[in-house]
Amino acid sequence: QVQLVESGGGLVQAGGSLRLSCAASKGSFSGYDMGWFRQAPGKEREFVAAITWSGGTYYADSVKGRFTISRDNAKNTVYLQMNSLKPEDTAAYYCAVKAYSGNLYRTNLYDYWGQGTQVTVSS
Numbered sequence: 001q002v003q004l005v006e007s008g009g010g011l012v013q014a015g016g017s018l019r020l021s022c023a024a025s026k027g028s029f030s031g032y033d034m035g036w037f038r039q040a041p042g043k044e045r046e047f048v049a050a051i052t053w054s055g056g057t058y059y060a061d062s063v064k065g066r067f068t069i070s071r072d073n074a075k076n077t078v079y080l081q082m083n084s085l086k087p088e089d090t091a092a093y094y095c096a097v098k099a100y101s102g103n104l105y106r107t108n109l110y111d112y113w114g115q116g117t118q119v120t121v122s123s
Helices: none
Strands: 003-007 010-013 018-026 033-039 046-051 057-059 067-072 077-082 091-098 117-122
Touching: 003 091, 018 033, 018 091, 018 117, 033 067, 033 077, 046 067, 046 077, 057 067, 077 091
Parallel strands: 010 117
Antiparallel strands: 003 018, 018 077, 033 046, 033 091, 046 057, 067 077, 091 117
16 A cells, blocks of 8 residues: 655645655555656546656656656655646645556546645745
8 A cells, every 4th residue: 555645735826836745654665656646626637747666757748848846766756747837727736656557647546545635826
């Protein structure tokens, strides 16, 4: 079992930055692929970024060049550095563990999820 806790969300003005953290409070994800997803009110949960167990990174087109995903396996933590934030980035952000191989972009292929952290970007 893997239990995840996200943190770092908050209110920020457009153009600002936030760094989200996702730590395993139970279990470990050191050898697994990790993803960040977000969900705005009334919308489907969407892929934001992913990092594989070997360090490869992938991003949604909407955040490419602005967001950076990274991981620190020693701390059992994954990060999402968000720069140049836009109001359309406003959403609840979730980290997730994909324990098995599969498409990194598909929500349903991730096995464990955190409770989410709210990011609100004001204009």
